[in-house]
Amino acid sequence: MTSTRIISRRRIALLSLVTVAVVAAAGIYTALAFQDARESQAAPAAVEVTRSGALPAAPYVVFRNTASGQGFGEAATVPLKDPGGQRALSGKSCDRVYGTDKLTFCLQTKHELATIFQASVFDAGWNETASWPLAGIPSRARTNASGSLVATTVFVSGHAYSGAGFSTETVIRDQAGAGTGTMEDYALILEGNRIKATDRNIWGVTFVPGQPDAFYATASSQGKIWLVRGSIAGRTLTVVRNGVECPSISPDGTHLAYKKSDTGTLTGHRSIAVLDLASGVESVLAEQQSIDDQIEWLDDSTLLYGLPRDGSEQDSDIWSIKTDPSARPALFIEHAWSPSVVRPGAR
């Protein structure tokens, strides 16, 4: 008896049958999904849209359009006075977008030979003035008030310090893309001591208005989550508070809005909280849904944030809520994500 004879023709025929059947089934599924995707891309937009080759006059909101049909995934603008009105599509696809009245900063996923990621800076005419490759999946984008500095947070996988784990990579660059190095290299300081743990994650930069060197961000290590105040020149991140995730500073620089984990860990429900920087008083808002977004300030007493729409992974809505703990959330822009409020002049 040799091993060759064990493999009978009948069994090979049966294997061929199974192979043909599953390949056919997967092939049909793929063909139908492809057809669906094509039809969806070609369908008229589900909301009222126009195309625009230039940024509107400030104030306006720039965001990612998630309405199905043509223009899905593109950066779009609406006037601040009429956020629910017709949106102007830019023709530029962005996962995260943030802007000033002079430029728009955009993080995008590009499907090519491999799925790759890129950061782009567009001028007021939506012309690309700079772009650079990103090492991971876009998560957060911010600019400072003048647009001279941009911050990115991406998810990096495959080269984390623990095997195939995920980590964040946060980098501040100038608007031409010249880097100041990854924030991994900044000194993380807790109560005067430098934290040397290697499992650090930094994410969610917000630039302090009127202080070119200062920013806030989230730092996490060994399961703890901290609010850190950063110095670009000093290359330091100094822990100032516990349990603050993805901070966003108010236009007047007096308050931080952020996600607050109910469990104090990296999983679990996230509420919206607002911190008065002068008094250190924190108030948790009444939004019941769990938040996973970097909050944006509509004005000094109103927040904007995205929530998935009906549990969809592709569609979402932007909501607004007053910073008063008793305030109720209200729908701000439907079928939209990643809001950025652009005010006139250097904000």
Add this chain to the structure above:
Amino acid sequence: MYISMADRTGGKKDTETAVSPSVQDAAFRLSPVILWLGIVSMATDISSESVAAILPLYVTGFLGLSTIAFGFIDGLNQGASAIVRIAAGWASDRTGHPKRVAVAGYGLSMLARIGLLFAGGFVSLIGIIAGDRIGKGIRTAPRDALISAVAQPQYLARSFGVHRMLDNIGAATGPLLAFLILLLIPNGFSTVFVVSLAFAVIGVAALVLVVPDVTTPRAVKHPKRARPAFTWSQLKDPGLTRLLVTAGLLALLTVGDGFIYLVLQARDSFAVQWFPLLYVGTNVVYLALAVPLGRLADRWGRVRVFLGGHLALLACYLLAAAPFGGLGATVTCLVLLGLFYAATDGVLAALASRLVSPEKVATGIGAAQTVVALCRMAASAGFGILWFAIGAAPAMLVAAVALAAALAATAVLMRTAQENTSQESTPQKQDTGA
């Protein structure tokens, strides 16, 4: 003891008792079992690597910032997967039916693919990915034991090379297939999962239908005799101990491709932009060199090729530490990494399976793979600390120096084992009877 193995190689009992591979006259003839196991692995790797390539994208879209917690738990799963290898090898030896254990492993991964289609949240996704990783841990040692059982002993490394070549064709194709699907269907994650499931089904079907239930020696000879429970002393073959120490020590200095890619990315924007293709590139080199290096190992010495492969890794560290970068350095590093894997992965399985007595082959292979996997995880963690403390290039240099020292030490350590290996075809009856 050796009857069944002699049977499986076509009744050529004399090939089993020949003294040195160099005097073998039998021509290389690839066992159809190895070919089919290669096809099983190819289909399974298309399935697993297509999902692995897009999983980060899917997970972040699905979990948002909880992804960081996911990554941490996934690290624990990988540890579990490493430990499962030795257990599966032992189960394979104990039952005497490696195929049955392999079917359980491949089957579990296939079930995980089905689960992926219905993943509903953080916990279910963690469970599904854990199932896939543990399935991979289960299948490896019994599959390699099957290869070892049907291969001509003098062409063992070459036979593993053929299997690894087919395996890596799948590993290189899978990511490209997944990216192609996302290119055609921008949010086509479910399509990738369906296609992945199809290949998983083909892999399991080929294994169940076509690969024969080759039995390992003891089960044939003493079908009713209860096998002893697993003890570490079972692995006390002197040759295997040396091999485990050698492989473990070298694995402790194998810092992980991730770090090498990270260094390349710091100097080369191509490596940033096309990061997913670095992995594909390494696999392409591996598949191209798997058979030639297997042949070389059979002729020139498996220990030599195994240790020599680490020289390629050493060269890669030095290149990564060098103050210049760019596309040339990136490509050279990928070639060196592919060379390293081609010279070490299948060759280690070949070495381990020849250093233990036949009824312990799967346990021996599983032990070697568990030791290597755990030591590499420790290496990643340790190197991460070193990297953070002294910076990328100095850390790479330290790793290179330490690897060079370890290579010198293990070369001495394995010299005695090499002598044993040259007599490897002599059945180790004294061990079997114990």
